Amino acid sequence: MKTQLKQIHPLSWTIIIGTIFGRMATSMSIPFLSIYLIKTMGATASQTGIVVAVSSLIGVFASFYGGYISDIIGRKKVLLISVFGWALVFIGFAVADKIWIFFVMNALNGLCRAMFEPTSRALLADITPQESKLLVFNLRYAAVNLGVVFGPILGLQMGASGSSWSFIIAGIVYVFYGVTLIIQFIRYSELGSATSVSSERITLVGAFRAISGDRVFIYVLMGMIFCVLGYGHFSSTLAQFMEMSPRIEDGATWFSYMLSLNAIVVLACQFPIVKYASKLPPVIPLILGSIFVSSSLLIFGIFQSFIGLMVGVILFTIGEVLMFTMNDVLIDHIAKPELRGTYFGMIGFNNLGNVMAPLLGGFLLDALGADSSVIIFTIIAVTSAFGIPFLLSANRIMTKQ
Structure with a gap:
């Protein structure tokens, strides 16, 4: 472990x-967007679902291009x-005073994420020795959840469900992040440039054809779309349900605790689960993760007690870890080296699940009402x-190969 940590590039x-x-x-801002739109802007559940979904919709189509470029x-x-x-997007959220402006800002939010996520993961794969990649990808995933431990609590303290201050602070943080990256790229000027002459000759259509012919990757992608569909209900449908349910008082507070518990369980369980999952065939952890997430959604619909919801979060989180910690390593294993960024971008099509989740959840909440929680979550x-x-x-294909 110490040797691998020393091999991680600055x-x-x-x-x-x-x-x-x-x-x-x-x-501390985006997870409360659904509640903010309903509570402060007077949006309906369907309008809120559309605003939340547009980020993932843009991400679906932009992620492939972001990784390719x-x-x-x-x-x-x-x-x-x-x-x-x-940074500019979060400032835009802060000054928005109409629902359509939130729609535009969240679309741009999805565009930025679609460019940043596959590129950052491809860069980590570029500059990390093979024996340290599992560690690096899991450190990145742990970093995501470490941020999520404190973010919702800070957002709650700042009144993120009814205030725009959290958006302003988010914008400032990303400015500092960008400045730090500039400094590091100046220090290591040989990194982050175009990969090779051969990759420059691959057209966008050629790259798409090369990846679409990879049967293992396409099956993994299709499976991950539905995995992400389940995952996406946590921050969209569940957030709206917590605010709308007559059986839950102060849903925003409960939801912030659930977000924090989700991140805490990830940090506590991630490395033991990864140690176990790394011994399994690479697709099996994703299958187990899907089973855990689907089971947790049933629990959210059946039990609205504090303990019941927290048990659901724990099961959901175990499924999340199984699905996402091994995903980057699997994609890096499948990817052709000269198209690594493109593969990481193409897997962004799994965000179709994040598009469908708030739309399906918003429709079900409007059509059936929050009282029909068992039917909705089933x-x-x-x-x-x-x-x-x-x-x-x-x-099955990977086993044969």
Whole structure:
């Protein structure tokens, strides 16, 4: 472990530490967006679902291009554009006074994320020795959740469900993150440039055809769309349900505690789970994760007690860890080296799940009402499990190979 830690590049540490503060800033504002729109802006559940969904919708179509363009023009340019663009987006959230402005800002939020996420993960893969990649990807995932431990609590203290201050602070954090990246890129000027001459010759259509012909990757992608569908209900449908349910008082407070518990359980369980999951065939953890997430959604619908909801969060989090900690390593294993950024970008199509989650959840809440929690959460639990057959097919092909 110590040897692997010493092999981690300083730029990788910058991304990992920057992820802590970036996610802390984001999680004290964006998770409360649904509640803010309903409570402060007077939006309906369907309107809120559309605003929340547009971020993921943009991400679906932009992620592939974001990863591809980083293979062509270099990771550095894409990272800096997306980080400073993010800062402007959060300032835009802070000054927005109409629902359509929130729609536009969240669309840009999705664009920035679609550019930053695959590029940062591809850069980590570029500069990390093979034997340290599992550690680096899991440190990054731990950083995400460390930020989420404190973000919702800070957001709650600042009244994020009814105030715009959390958006302003998030914008400032991303400005500092961008400046730090500039300093590191100046110090390590050889990193983050375009990868190679051969990759520059690959057209966007050619890259898409190369990846779409990879059967294992396509099955994994299809399975992950439904995994992310289940995951997406936590921050969209569940958040709206907590605010609308007549059986839950002060849903915003309860939801902030659930977000923090989610992150705490990730930090406590991530490395033991990863140690176990790394011994399994690479697709099996994703299948187990989907089962845990679907089961947790059923619990959210059946039990509205504090203890019941927290048990649901624990099961949900175990599923989340199983699905996402091994995902980056799996994609890096499948990817062709000259198209690594493109593969990480293409997996962004799994955000179709994040698009469908708030739309499906918002429709069900409007059509059936928050009183019909058992029916609503049974439907979303069943649909979330639809990815398991695709993942089983991917596992079958990889076993034969």
